[in-house]
Amino acid sequence: MAKKVETLDEVTIRFAGDSGDGMQLTGTQFTNTVAALGNDLSTLPDYPAEIRAPAGTTYGVSGFQIKFGSVDILTPGDTCDVLVAMNPAALVTNLKLLRDGGTIIVNEDAFTEKNLRMAGLTTNPLEDHSLERFQVNAIGITKLTTNALAEMNLSTRFVDKTKNFFALGLMYWMYNRPLDQSIRFIEEKFGVKDKQVAEANLRVLRAGYNYGDTTEVFTTRFDVRPAKLPPGRYRNVMGNAAAALGLVAASRKSGLQLFLGSYPITPASDILHELSKLKEFGVKTFQAEDEIAAICASIGASYAGALAATTTSGPGLALKTEALGLAVMLELPLVVIDVQRGGPSTGLPTKTEQADLLQAVQGRNGEAPLCVLAASSPADCFLTVYEAARLAIKFMTPVICLTDGYLANGAEPWLIPDAATLPPIPVSFAKDPAGFQPYARDPVTLARPWAIPGTPGLEHRIGGLEKQDITGNINYEPDNHDLMIRLRAEKIERIAADIPEQAFDGPASGGIALVGWGSTFGSIRSAVTGLRESGHEVTHIQIRHINPFPRNLGALLAGFRTVIVPEINSGQLIKLLRAKYLVNAVGFNVVRGLPLRSEEIEEFVEKQIGGNHA
Amino acid sequence: MPDTAQETPAKLTIKDFQSDQDVRWCPGCGDYSILAQVQRVFPEFPHKREQYVAVSGIGCSSRFPYYLNLYGIHGIHGRAPAIASGVKMVNPSLDVWVATGDGDGLSIGGNHMIHMLRRNLNIKVLLFNNQIYGLTKGQYSPTSVLGQITKSTPAGVIDFPFIPVSLALGAQATFVARAMDRDPKHLQEVVRRAEGHHGAAFVEIYQNCNVFNDGAFFQFTEKETKDDHVVYLEHGKPLVFGKDRTKGIRLNGFRPEAVPLDGGKFSPSDLLVHDEKDSTLAFILANMIHNPDLPRPMGVFLALDHPTYEDQMGDQIARAKSRKGDGDLQKLLNGEETWVIK
Numbered sequence: 001m002a003k004k005v006e007t008l009d010e011v012t013i014r015f016a017g018d019s020g021d022g023m024q025l026t027g028t029q030f031t032n033t034v035a036a037l038g039n040d041l042s043t044l045p046d047y048p049a050e051i052r053a054p055a056g057t058t059y060g061v062s063g064f065q066i067k068f069g070s071v072d073i074l075t076p077g078d079t080c081d082v083l084v085a086m087n088p089a090a091l092v093t094n095l096k097l098l099r100d101g102g103t104i105i106v107n108e109d110a111f112t113e114k115n116l117r118m119a120g121l122t123t124n125p126l127e128d129h130s131l132e133r134f135q136v137n138a139i140g141i142t143k144l145t146t147n148a149l150a151e152m153n154l155s156t157r158f159v160d161k162t163k164n165f166f167a168l169g170l171m172y173w174m175y176n177r178p179l180d181q182s183i184r185f186i187e188e189k190f191g192v193k194d195k196q197v198a199e200a201n202l203r204v205l206r207a208g209y210n211y212g213d214t215t216e217v218f219t220t221r222f223d224v225r226p227a228k229l230p231p232g233r234y235r236n237v238m239g240n241a242a243a244a245l246g247l248v249a250a251s252r253k254s255g256l257q258l259f260l261g262s263y264p265i266t267p268a269s270d271i272l273h274e275l276s277k278l279k280e281f282g283v284k285t286f287q288a289e290d291e292i293a294a295i296c297a298s299i300g301a302s303y304a305g306a307l308a309a310t311t312t313s314g315p316g317l318a319l320k321t322e323a324l325g326l327a328v329m330l331e332l333p334l335v336v337i338d339v340q341r342g343g344p345s346t347g348l349p350t351k352t353e354q355a356d357l358l359q360a361v362q363g364r365n366g367e368a369p370l371c372v373l374a375a376s377s378p379a380d381c382f383l384t385v386y387e388a389a390r391l392a393i394k395f396m397t398p399v400i401c402l403t404d405g406y407l408a409n410g411a412e413p414w415l416i417p418d419a420a421t422l423p424p425i426p427v428s429f430a431k432d433p434a435g436f437q438p439y440a441r442d443p444v445t446l447a448r449p450w451a452i453p454g455t456p457g458l459e460h461r462i463g464g465l466e467k468q469d470i471t472g473n474i475n476y477e478p479d480n481h482d483l484m485i486r487l488r489a490e491k492i493e494r495i496a497a498d499i500p501e502q503a504f505d506g507p508a509s510g511g512i513a514l515v516g517w518g519s520t521f522g523s524i525r526s527a528v529t530g531l532r533e534s535g536h537e538v539t540h541i542q543i544r545h546i547n548p549f550p551r552n553l554g555a556l557l558a559g560f561r562t563v564i565v566p567e568i569n570s571g572q573l574i575k576l577l578r579a580k581y582l583v584n585a586v587g588f589n590v591v592r593g594l595p596l597r598s599e600e601i602e603e604f605v606e607k608q609i610g611g612n613h614a
Numbered sequence: 615m616p617d618t619a620q621e622t623p624a625k626l627t628i629k630d631f632q633s634d635q636d637v638r639w640c641p642g643c644g645d646y647s648i649l650a651q652v653q654r655v656f657p658e659f660p661h662k663r664e665q666y667v668a669v670s671g672i673g674c675s676s677r678f679p680y681y682l683n684l685y686g687i688h689g690i691h692g693r694a695p696a697i698a699s700g701v702k703m704v705n706p707s708l709d710v711w712v713a714t715g716d717g718d719g720l721s722i723g724g725n726h727m728i729h730m731l732r733r734n735l736n737i738k739v740l741l742f743n744n745q746i747y748g749l750t751k752g753q754y755s756p757t758s759v760l761g762q763i764t765k766s767t768p769a770g771v772i773d774f775p776f777i778p779v780s781l782a783l784g785a786q787a788t789f790v791a792r793a794m795d796r797d798p799k800h801l802q803e804v805v806r807r808a809e810g811h812h813g814a815a816f817v818e819i820y821q822n823c824n825v826f827n828d829g830a831f832f833q834f835t836e837k838e839t840k841d842d843h844v845v846y847l848e849h850g851k852p853l854v855f856g857k858d859r860t861k862g863i864r865l866n867g868f869r870p871e872a873v874p875l876d877g878g879k880f881s882p883s884d885l886l887v888h889d890e891k892d893s894t895l896a897f898i899l900a901n902m903i904h905n906p907d908l909p910r911p912m913g914v915f916l917a918l919d920h921p922t923y924e925d926q927m928g929d930q931i932a933r934a935k936s937r938k939g940d941g942d943l944q945k946l947l948n949g950e951e952t953w954v955i956k
Contacts, residue, residue, distance in 0.1 A: 036953050181951070231956055235949045245947060252943045259704055279934035281941030284703055284927060289729035293696035296689065296726075300669070300700025303687055304708065308700070326690050416952065419944040453685040453701065453708050456664045461633070461679050463688025464672075473635070474680070 003213075004220045005176065010069025011224055012077035013171065015164075016094045017086030018055050019048060019062045022164040027064025028411075029168055033181045034068045035236035035413050038226030041068035042522060044076035044595065045409040049266070049349045056118035058089045065097075070225040074522035074529075076410065078597040082174075084167050086110060086141070088119035103135045105170070107163065109142035137217055141166050148207035149200055162204040169208025176223045179209060230415060237414040239378035239407035240267070243311075243337055244274035246385030248281055249417075250335075251307050254393060254425035258283045259301035259308045261294040263316060266349040267405040268339035271311040291319035295336070299323060302332040303462075305429065305452035307389060309335040314343045314356045317400075321364055324398055326464045328368040328488065331439075331448045333392035333399075337385060340404040342593040351593030352405035354518055357572040360400040361547050367485055369492040371399040372547040376521035378407050379414035384544060387499075390425045395495055396447040402546075404568075406595050407519045433457025438472035445498070446491035493548050502550035506539030509559025512605065515585070516566055517543040517573050519595065524566055526598035531605055538605070543573070554581040562608060564588055566601050626657040633683040644795035644821035645674060648742060649681055651801045656682075659709070659809050667710045669698040671718040673749050675742035675821075678713035692723025695730035698737050699923075706924040709809075712739045716757040717747045720776050724756070728785035731814045733923040738808045738815045742795075743778055746827035764826075779915055780900040782816040783893065788918040789815035790896065792911065795822060796835035800846070800912065807914055813922050834910050847899065847913035852885035855909045862886075863908070870902055872909070890917040 013030070017023045024045055031043050046063040053060030067077035079099040085091040087110040098104065111126055125131050126138050145163040146156075165186075172179055182205060190198035212218055237245075251258035260283065262272040276285040284306075288294035295310045302308035312320060317338045327334045340356045342348025360372045371391050375384035381403050388399040430436060430449035438460045439448050451458040460472065468475035469483055504513075505528065512531075516524045521542045528540045539560065543549065557563055557577065565574040566588040574587045588604045590596060631653040639645045656666070666684040670676035672691035679686030685708075689697045694712045702710045712719075719727050719741045730737060746764060747753040753766040757778060761770040782790045789811040793804040801819065808815035820831040833839040845855040845863060853863035860876040862885040873880040889895055896916040902908045935941075 032951060036951055038953060038955055226955070229955050231954075233948070233952050233954050235952045237949070248941075248946060249943060252941075257704060259700065261700060278941060278946070279931045280938040281943075281946070282931055282935075284931070286699070286703060288696065289725055292693060293699075293726050293729065296693040296696035297700035297703070299689075300687070300697040300702075301704045302700075303697075304667075304701045304704035306704040308704075322690055323693065330687070416947050416949075419947060452705075453667045454664055454705060456662065459664060459683055459685050461635075461668075461684075461686035461688060463679075463686075464690055465688065 003218065005223050006220055007223045007225065008069075009071050009224070010067060010073060011082065011175065011222065012065060012067040012080040013082040013084065014063055014065040014080040014094055014097060015084045015167065016061055016063040016090035017164065018090070019050065019052050019060045020055060021062070021086045022161070023062045023064050023086070026164045026168045027066060029182045029185060030171060031066050031411055032185070032236055033172065033177050034066070034175075034224070035234070036181055037177065038229070039068040039070065039224055040073040040227035040229060040413060041066060041411070042073050042076045043411045044406060046594070047350055056087060056089055056115045058093050058119060061090045061093045063090075063094060068224060070227050072227070074526045075595060075598060078599050084171065086164070086167070088115045088121055088125070091125065092119050092121065098134060100133050101135070103137065104131060105137045105139060105167070107141035107167075108138035109140045139170075139211070139217070144207060144211060145204050148203050152196070152200055152203075154200060158200070162201050165201050165205040166208035166211070169205040170212050173209045173212030174218065174221050176221050179205060229413065232415045234413045235416055236411050237379050237382070238270075238409060238411045239375065239381040239403050240270035240339065240409070241274055242379055242381035242414070243375075243385045243401070243403060244271045246382040247275065247307070247309055247335065247389065248278060248283065249382070249419065249422055250386050250389030250425055251281070251283070252419070253422055254307055254389070254427050256305070256307035256427060259298060259306040260285045260311065261288050261297035261301065261308070262286070262311045263288050263291045263294045265291070265313045265316045267341055267408045268311045268313045268316070268337065270408065271337060271339075291316040292323060295320040295323040295327075298334055299327050299330065299332060302327075302334050303330070303452070305450070307335070307393070308333070309337065311337040311339070313339050313341045314359070315346065317356060317359060318363070324370070325364045325366060325368045327398040328364070328370055329464050329467075330462050331396045333396055333450070335385065335388045335392055336398060336400045338400055338402050339408045340402060348593040350405065352519065352595060353568050353591060353593060354404060354520070355569040355572065355591070356402065357517070357546065357569065358575070360402055361576065367489065369489050370547070371395065371397055371492055371495055372402065373399060373544055374402040374518035374546055375407055376518060376542055376544065378410045378412045381407055382414070382417070386422065390423065391495055391498070393425060393427055394447065394498065395445050395491060396450060397492065402518055404519050429455065430458055431455060437470045438462060439467060439470050441487070444494070446487060446494055496548040496551045499545050499550060501552040502541060502543065502556055504539050504541045504556065507537060508539070508556070510539065511537055511560065512562045512564065512609070513539045513541055513557065513560040514564050514566065514601070514605070515541045515543065515557070515573070515577070517546060520566055520568065523596040523598045523601060527601035527605065530598065530602045534606075536605070536609065546573070546576070549580065557581055557583045562586065564605060564608060566596055566604075568596060626663060628653045628657060630663055631656050631682050631684065633681050635680045637681050638677065639674060640825050642824040643674070644744065644823070645678070645742065647795040647798055648740065648801065648819055648821060649678065651798050652740070652805060653682070655802050655805050655809075658806070661709045665707065665709050667698070667701050667708050668713060669694045669701065669710065670713045671723055673715040673718040673747070674823075675713050675715040676718055692718050692721070693726060694718070695723065695726040695737070695739070699730055699733070699735050702735050702737055703924050703927060706736070706928065710737045712737060714739065714741050715748075716741065716743045716745060716755045716778070720756045720778060720781065728781070731782055731785040731787040731816060734788050734813045734920050735923045736813055739817060740805075741778055741816065741818050742821040743818050744821045744823035744827055745830050746823050748823050748826055752826040777900055777903050778818040780897065782818075783896050783900055783916060787816045787916070788813040788920050790915045791816070791913060792818045792820070792915070794820040794831065794835050794912065797912070804913065807917070811917055813918075813920055843909050845909040845911050847888045847911050847915065849888055849890045849914070852882045852887050854882065854885065865898070868898060870898060870905075870908060872907060890914050893918070
């Protein structure tokens with residue numbers, strides 16, 4: 001039977017299954033394939049903290065959502081159009097994310113009495129009419145997979161592990177995507193070690209694709225044309241990988257050895273993994289005994305003349321607090337990447353949140369100002385980290401770069417930068433002993449000289465005790481302390497002269513400004529697009545430089561009647577904006593451990609406008 | 615060895631290692647002697663002044679770097695081994711020294727200490743042990759003895775103390791030694807040995823805090839009692855001690871015991887012979903502290919040759935570069951799968 005092909009602008013698919021079902025791999029494979037076909041896309045891995053929770057439980061469900069399209073894709077989607085559920089638990093936990101009329105593809109073989117009970121169901125949703133508002137396709141994926149591998153004489157356990165490739169193959173058929181990327185992947189990943197494993201996975205992948213083609217269940221397949229992205233060479237990139245690349249690029253452009261001191265923590269560990277592979281770039285990675293040692297080793301590395309970085313997440317940043325104060329006191333360059341996760345305490349390790357902002361800006365004993373930046377998309381982690389390194393070196397200061405779990409594991413197409421045209425990062429180590437003073441300052445930046453061990457005649461001692469202006473000797477005099485407090489603050493303020501003015505999308509002044517920072521970029525931009533379609537004039541301001549703020553930010557905000565600040569926290573940026581600019585801003589705050597939904601932002605803004613008119 | 619191969623430097627003197635800062639330890643503090651012995655032997659070492667880095671944490675001992683005219687970091691409490699590790703990894707040609715105390719190095723910084731030692735970074739640790747917190751004015755430390763009355767233990771210490779040498783051995787340190795502030799010649803020799811060791815060196819130095827814990831080590835340091843309470847370890851030699859060298863240590867099974875050499879029953883050939891390469895023996899010697907009838911061993915307990923962390927780190931990088939060539943940034947940015955949009 002010839003099948004109809006329908007063209008869509010955008011589609012959101014959610015893969016859900018047991019933690020052991022390989023949903024992250026399935027999602028990543030689908031992502032790489034659609035990326036290579038030139039679609040714009042955004043992904044959201046959503047997995048539990050437990051590595052392998054008991055099979056069939058709701059808390060063991062791992063999900064991966066991808067939105068892709070021929071249009072500009074800004075978020076992984078508030079809701080999905082297609083839900084692929086490998087078992088009842090995956091269905092019940094994800095059903096609320098499926099839009100009405102959406103498509104469900106389930107492995108009906110997994111809807112056993114035991115699994116239904118594990119999912120807390122008393123009746124089978126495939127039979128009890130509870131799914132009538134959706135298009136349900138119940139497919140015996142386990143049986144079909146077993147049939148596909150019948151001749152290979154493999155264990156049931158092994159066969160069970162390949163069934164995610166059946167689902168992947170079926171989705172490739174449904175969205176008219178070729179198999180070659182995944183075939184290449186399977187051959188490279190398994191083929192070398194075990195030809196049988198590779199062969200089995202390939203058969204199952206093809207079986208899924210062919211099933212779509214031959215079964216009469218599906219009458220329509222869909223096509224999504226390439227997006228109109230700016231011309232150039234693209235790759236797919238996740239936030240943690242982009243951050244790692246940003247550090248390597250900064251190392252190359254500055255000519256400095258890259259040192260990373262780190263302690264494993266979700267969701268930041270991938271940066272350590274990525275950099276530990278890059279020894280041919282001279283990168284030195286050090287997995288320390290704890291978070292404190294990680295940053296302290298990086299401080300030592302910076303003192304010795306390396307581009308030093310440390311990577312962590314919220315609890316780790318808390319542990320690094322005292323050492324960050326030391327870095328402020330020593331005035332040494334240091335890049336700190338905080339991949340934020342749900343807090344407080346251990347919180348929600350695998351979920352996303354923006355609740356470390358105040359910790360980053362102010363969370364130290366004494367007054368210890370430092371520079372804070374925030375990345376706005378997975379690919380933007382590259383430039384943000386690169387910029388952090390540039391500022392750290394130029395101003396001799398620690399810089400905290402905030403990303404989060406969503407950016408870290410989310411992916412998007414990336415217009416690959418030209419290494420040659422990245423902004424230069426000049427470095428000049430102090431060399432001349434004549435008149436050398438460890439705390440003499442550059443008249444423009446107020447940066448002190450970087451004098452590294454091994455340089456004759458510049459031997460000097462620095463430490464955490466208050467120091468005398470210029471000489472750096474220990475000094476407890478009241479007026480000197482007051483001066484040093486001011487100098488350290490002024491140095492950070494002067495960064496504002498070195499960074500771009502705050503950009504904005506929409507009118508430069510007027511009714512409503514939506515002001516965000518970090519990973520809410522996509523959600524806010526989608527909401528802004530929606531609000532404009534409903535006839536509202538809205539300006540979007542997304543702040544990358546949080547401390548110091550861009551020099552024009554105060555004047556820009558003053559031009560709007562209503563300033564709305566959506567954040568995945570209880571209102572942190574808004575506190576800083578109000579304190580600094582006395583702006584009467586309104587917060588939109590939802591802290592679910594997930595990206596903000598653009599529809600919710602739209603509704604909130606509509607309500608605000610309505611309220612203002614009333 | 616990468617960290618000593620330098621052209622012959624101009625001869626340095628003790629003056630080259632004295633900084634212009636006033637030394638602010640209490641008069642009579644054992645730290646003065648330790649500083650003096652370090653300043654005395656550093657000029658003998660094959661480094662230029664700018665190659666030394668002294669790192670410390672917090673506490674009286676941690677003021678050490680300020681009084682040496684070298685590169686130095688006075689860090690935060692307990693973290694000197696971690697800071698020093700970063701310095702050494704980035705520039706293995708530097709001669710990195712850590713000055714710490716029993717509180718700084720074994721309490722708040724205990725974790726960093728053991729891990730730095732087991733990694734075998736070529737860093738030298740001088741741990742000033744005075745069995746008390748000095749800078750915070752007299753609380754007990756992890757090496758304070760049972761029953762010790764201090765500001766925070768008016769009824770006596772009830773937690774069992776660390777034996778720093780045993781801790782270092784347990785942490786797989788490749789060089790472990792003990793010396794005393796009041797035995798300057800021996801202290802100098804131990805500092806020389808630490809310098810000559812290619813790997814992490816842990817030196818415990820008994821140091822008298824004359825304000826808060828005066829006399830804690832007097833039976834080992836004072837003329838009248840010293841000879842009967844201290845045995846000096848020398849590689850390949852039997853353990854002999856006593857005023858007229860008439861006593862020795864022999865092993866009875868795994869248990870060391872003191873025996874007289876002048877009674878006709880035992881001769882030096884019955885005695886335990888020190889072997890710095892024997893880590894089992896090192897533990898036995900470290901445990902002699904539990905028997906008050908035995909003298910306290912001083913000197914080098916253990917000196918093993920193991921590859922250092924920073925050398926292996928450098929080797930991995932060199933191997934990757936020879937296999938893959940120097941990293942190409944543009945290739946790295948491109949990644950494995952790319953596509954072109956026209």
